[in-house]
Amino acid sequence: MSGAAVALAIVAVVVFGTIAFALNGVRRIKMDPSQYIVGGRSFGTLFLWVLLAGEIYTTFTFLGIAGLSYSQGAPAFYVMAYGGCAYVIGYFLAPAVWRVAKEKNLLTGPDFFETRYNSRALGVSVALLQFVMVVPYVALQLSGLQILLRIAGYGAYDATAAVSIAFLVLALFVFTAGLRGTAWASVVKDVFVLGAVIFAGVAIPIRFFGSPSAMLNRVLQVHPQMLVLPAGSAFHGTVWYVSTVLLSAIGFYMGPHSWSAVYSARSGDTLRRNAMLLPLYQGFLALMIFAGMSAVLIHPGLKGTAVDQSFLLVVQHYYPSWVLGLIAGAGALAALVPASALLLAGASVITKNVAGDAFGVATDDASRTLLTRVLVIVVALLALGVWLTAQKTVVELLLLYYNGVTQFMPGTVAAFLWKRATAWAVGAGIAVGLAVAIPLAASNVTPWGINAGFLALIANVAVMMTVSLGTRPRTVDA
Amino acid sequence: MLRVLLAAIPIVALTFAVPLVNRVEPRAFGMPLLLWWTVAWVLVTPAFLWTIGRLERRW
Numbered sequence: 272m273s274g275a276a277v278a279l280a281i282v283a284v285v286v287f288g289t290i291a292f293a294l295n296g297v298r299r300i301k302m303d304p305s306q307y308i309v310g311g312r313s314f315g316t317l318f319l320w321v322l323l324a325g326e327i328y329t330t331f332t333f334l335g336i337a338g339l340s341y342s343q344g345a346p347a348f349y350v351m352a353y354g355g356c357a358y359v360i361g362y363f364l365a366p367a368v369w370r371v372a373k374e375k376n377l378l379t380g381p382d383f384f385e386t387r388y389n390s391r392a393l394g395v396s397v398a399l400l401q402f403v404m405v406v407p408y409v410a411l412q413l414s415g416l417q418i419l420l421r422i423a424g425y426g427a428y429d430a431t432a433a434v435s436i437a438f439l440v441l442a443l444f445v446f447t448a449g450l451r452g453t454a455w456a457s458v459v460k461d462v463f464v465l466g467a468v469i470f471a472g473v474a475i476p477i478r479f480f481g482s483p484s485a486m487l488n489r490v491l492q493v494h495p496q497m498l499v500l501p502a503g504s505a506f507h508g509t510v511w512y513v514s515t516v517l518l519s520a521i522g523f524y525m526g527p528h529s530w531s532a533v534y535s536a537r538s539g540d541t542l543r544r545n546a547m548l549l550p551l552y553q554g555f556l557a558l559m560i561f562a563g564m565s566a567v568l569i570h571p572g573l574k575g576t577a578v579d580q581s582f583l584l585v586v587q588h589y590y591p592s593w594v595l596g597l598i599a600g601a602g603a604l605a606a607l608v609p610a611s612a613l614l615l616a617g618a619s620v621i622t623k624n625v626a627g628d629a630f631g632v633a634t635d636d637a638s639r640t641l642l643t644r645v646l647v648i649v650v651a652l653l654a655l656g657v658w659l660t661a662q663k664t665v666v667e668l669l670l671l672y673y674n675g676v677t678q679f680m681p682g683t684v685a686a687f688l689w690k691r692a693t694a695w696a697v698g699a700g701i702a703v704g705l706a707v708a709i710p711l712a713a714s715n716v717t718p719w720g721i722n723a724g725f726l727a728l729i730a731n732v733a734v735m736m737t738v739s740l741g742t743r744p745r746t747v748d749a
Numbered sequence: 750m751l752r753v754l755l756a757a758i759p760i761v762a763l764t765f766a767v768p769l770v771n772r773v774e775p776r777a778f779g780m781p782l783l784l785w786w787t788v789a790w791v792l793v794t795p796a797f798l799w800t801i802g803r804l805e806r807r808w
Contacts, residue, residue: 345771345781345783345784348783348784348787351787351788351791352763352764352767352787352790352791353763354791355759355760355763355790355791355794356759356760356763356764358794358798359756359759359760359794359797359798362756362798362801363756482779483778483779484778484779484780485779486779487776487779487780487781488779491773491781495773498773498781498783498784499771499772499773499781499783500767500771500783502768502771509767509768509771512767513764513765513767513768516763516764516767517764520760540807540808543798543802543807544802544808546798547795547798547799547802548795550791550792550794550795551792551795553791554788554791554792557784557787557788557791560784
């Protein structure tokens with residue numbers, strides 16, 4: 272067999288083997304909406320650890336860290352830093368959200384806003400916004416998968432057909448297995464990704480430089496400016512770094528699919544233990560910085576988005592095809608597992624908050640499960656269609672995801688800390704936050720070196736507080 | 750109050766303290782100061798959260 276055939280065959284075995292393993296894990300589970308969407312609120316510390324790590328760390332986390340380390344060096348350290356900060360926030364926030372969800376039997380993120388602010392209009396708006404965010408974010412995972420398959424095929428195949436087939440199989444898997452299936456798939460994904468990360472960050476530096484620290488010495492000689500941040504308000508300087516770490520940490524638990532993962536916990540203490548342990552996973556990703564910096568020495572000269580492929584190209588050039596297959600297999604799982612959680616999140620907000628709450632359709636358990644399942648397929652086809660026909664638009668739509676998720680945070684925190692906050696105020700805050708963030712992000716403007724999303728968040732909070740003081744709250748106790 | 754302080758320490762170390770440690774020397778295991786400072790704080794964050802949990806008598 273040719274190298275490409277070996278590598279691609281290994282990727283296929285890894286992907287379909289994982290799906291078979293996960294289907295086996297849910298064989299005897301009877302699906303009602305709570306089981307299908309939030310795993311029956313029964314996940315313990317370890318299972319939840321794996322699920323959260325599984326859905327948070329996408330292909331672009333692990334290729335992106337290497338890519339940013341390759342092209343710029345120290346700015347990539349922000350990924351480490353925000354993980355530590357995010358879990359400190361999560362220790363306090365996630366159990367509080369979980370308790371409301373448990374008491375009021377919530378299924379989706381929008382449910383939280385609808386219940387706490389006693390406003391169907393806010394719930395439906397958040398649901399539609401989350402849905403619009405999910406589609407391009409799934410499409411992004413498909414682009415990640417395509418890059419991996421092209422490299423695993425040694426550039427001989429375009430991989431569009433293979434990506435489409437793998438993704439449709441994934442959609443059928445989610446149709447069958449729900450959130451619990453995603454959690455089982457995450458078990459395999461995390462094992463493969465951890466293996467790939469150790470290989471990339473330890474084995475590659477040892478082979479080429481003798482040790483990771485020898486590799487860093489070499490970087491210091493060749494590219495000394497890569498190991499520190501530019502000062503102050505310079506591009507990717509310390510001001511950008513601090514504002515980006517804070518922004519990313521604040522938005523960390525706000526992804527459309529993160530809500531259902533939080534709801535799936537067995538107890539508040541499960542989420543606290545989880546927040547305590549997840550920084551260890553994040554610390555591990557420091558190895559991807561080593562991988563990216565090794566690649567800049569071994570395989571220099573990549574530009575633009577190609578930098579994200581840097582360490583994969585090193586593997587492709589210098590290692591046997593079966594190693595490439597295993598690494599690309601890990602990467603493929605890192606694209607598909609988060610995609611499965613996203614499909615479920617996109618389908619459930621439409622079923623529960625739009626069809627159910629706004630139109631009174633499919634409100635009993637059996638039809639709600641069925642509609643969510645059907646919508647998983649619909650969302651998958653929509654994401655695939657967008658990806659196949661409008662890849663440029665995907666990049667623009669993603670600005671909505673990256674700047675949008677964090678805008679849900681002020682309303683979430685105010686739910687616990689400020690009784691005076693009202694539905695109109697939270698809605699207006701989100702709208703203003705998006706209106707500030709998206710144009711600035713689209714034109715790459717960073718006023719005073721500060722991440723534009725951070726300024727948008729401040730505008731969101733200011734508007735929310737002002738409007739709250741001018742409107743009458745209709746709150747129920749959260 | 751102690752809990753808030755314990756939560757704030759790793760966050761401040763990983764954000765606002767960064768301009769103070771944005772240097773190469775002193776290095777540890779070949780890593781520049783900014784990198785090992787960041788990795789070390791991420792890895793000790795669980796100890797802070799564990800202590801907060803103890804203070805709350807959760808474990």
